[in-house]
Amino acid sequence: MKLSEQVVVIRNGQLVDGTGAAAVPDACVTIEQGHIRYAGPAVAAPPVPPDAFEIDARGGTILPGLIESHFHPTYFNVEALEDLDIKYPVEYVTLLAAANAKLALECGYTSARSGGSLFNIDVWLKKAIEEDLVTGPRLAASGREICGVGGLMDWNPDFRRIGMEGLVLLVNGADEARAAVRKLVKDGVEWVKTYPTGDAAAPDVNDHHSLSMTFEEMHAVVATAHNHRLKVTGHCRATEGIKNALRAGYDAIEHGTFMDDEALDLLLERNVPMVPALQFEKASIELGPQWGMSQRVIDGHKETLEAGAESALKVLRAGGRVGMGGDYGFAWTPHGTYAKELTFFVREVGFTPLETLHCATKTGAGILGRGHELGTLEAGKLGDVLVIDGDVVADISILEDRQRILAVLQGGIVKAGRLA
DSSP, X not given: OOOOOSOEEEEEEEEOOSSSOOOEEEEEEEEETTEEEEEEEGGGOOOOOTTOEEEEEEEEEEEEOEEEEEEXXXXXSBOSTTHHHHSSOHHHHHHHHXXXXXXXXXXXXXXXXXXXXXXXXXXXXXXXXXXXXXXXXXXXXXXXXXXXXTSTTOOSOGGGOXXXXXXXXEEXXXXXXXXXXXXXXXXXXXEEEEOOBOOTTSOSTTSTTSBSSOHHHHHHHHHHHHHTTOEXXXXXXXXXXXXXXXXXXXXXXXXXXXXXXXXXXHHHHHTOOEEOOOHHHHHHHHHGGGGTOOHHHHHHHHHHHHHHHHHHXXXXXXTOOBOOOOOBTBTTBOXXXXXXXXXXXXXXXXXXXXXXXXXXXXXXXXXXXXXXXXXXXXXXXXXXXXXXSSOTTTXXXXXXXXXXXXXXXXXXXXXXXXXX
């Protein structure tokens, strides 16, 4: 991805640097050769050349580019699980993924970690973004997902005779789990996404209290992935599934819904990040009836939402790491509405705006394994910056309004926003 050859200076706004520190009023950010040279009070800013490219924050907020830590680029208006793999041909899904990536960047998300992708499209999408063929977030790819046979993601009955390998690799036992990871190694993924548990969306044999993989399968996935220097994460709702994942050596936990004290201790002991993804549950409860969800499924989402919010707050207050993102691309959580997650955590979970922004920037960068170059506005890091017309600390919901986005920069280059 290209870096700006211009000196860029952003003035006349408060600075939220992503570290969790209080906002700095009347701040300045200077970018040289695509990297931040200075971020702090304007009175202490270094001089810039007269031909520097200046951005006026208009009294608003300057903050790091947001990071979507659970991004599904190949999801598009999904109404039922079957839509994920048989609704569109792979050629069209590839085009949809590129459109979703562009939209994410336009919403202020300069980086993202894929949470699973049809036919490894995210691997090639990442390459296209890095080579400036298309615009989108800096991407960590995970490709196809892994699930036990008969588990949450194994919804196509045998009589259809269409298989599942476009979206998920189904495994029976540790040997098949190892083989599945080796397929992903060849495809160039960075994260291996698994399904240790079920979900409220599957109210029968694979609900949110059920398991979809054995511990032996999960351990085999981790051992194989770590051998090839890949990281492992998993869709974990049921308490035992969370504990299995942590004991197996998972590098992150998706959802972490029903977390008891023992699971929390395991999480904190290894400092494993968690991405709760709760706005999906709220939207399912509120909009589910119009999409034909049964009351049983909606009740499951209510239970998931309440427990998930409690677990997320418990992790944060205990000093754990919480990332922001989750399951956008369903009909009731369309792409482009990612910032609703941040608003929800402030208004309904109990996170402060600064805590939430810290989770959506610095913690997200750590999850991507790029904390040394992304996630905060500090000297030496890449110039991935979001400039907002308004005070996001006073009202974080401003981030939901794309019209309030003045500029989205990657490497000091303005890629989107009203000033693009």
